[in-house]
Amino acid sequence: xxxxxxxxxxxxxxxxxxxxxxxxxxxxxxxxxxxxxxxxxxxxxxxxxxxxxxxxxxxxxxxxxxxxxxxxxxxxxxxxxxxxxxxxxxxxx
Numbered sequence: 001x002x003x004x005x006x007x008x009x010x011x012x013x014x015x016x017x018x019x020x021x022x023x024x025x026x027x028x029x030x031x032x033x034x035x036x037x038x039x040x041x042x043x044x045x046x047x048x049x050x051x052x053x054x055x056x057x058x059x060x061x062x063x064x065x066x067x068x069x070x071x072x073x074x075x076x077x078x079x080x081x082x083x084x085x086x087x088x089x090x091x092x093x
Contacts, residue, residue, distance in 0.1 A: 018063050027052075027053035
């Protein structure tokens with residue numbers, strides 16, 4: 001149980017720091033590619049016309065999917081229904 005919690009915590013920290021690094025790195029590229037918009041909550045302020053990257057949620061979604069898929073592959077490593085884990089190990093090694 002401790003090992004599973006350790007791996008879950010590790011995946012969570014990996015996801016957090018990768019999103020923390022990737023969002024600022026990729027938001028300017030999203031704006032350059034035209035994936036931008038204006039924050040509707042800033043109407044009437046001095047920041048009303050500032051363009052923001054609107055596709056930043058893609059970064060979070062991709063990091064989430066990578067972490068979920070890799071954790072599922074880790075969990076399936078060495079485990080199988082019929083006792084034959086060759087199918088799983090063929091993809092992992």
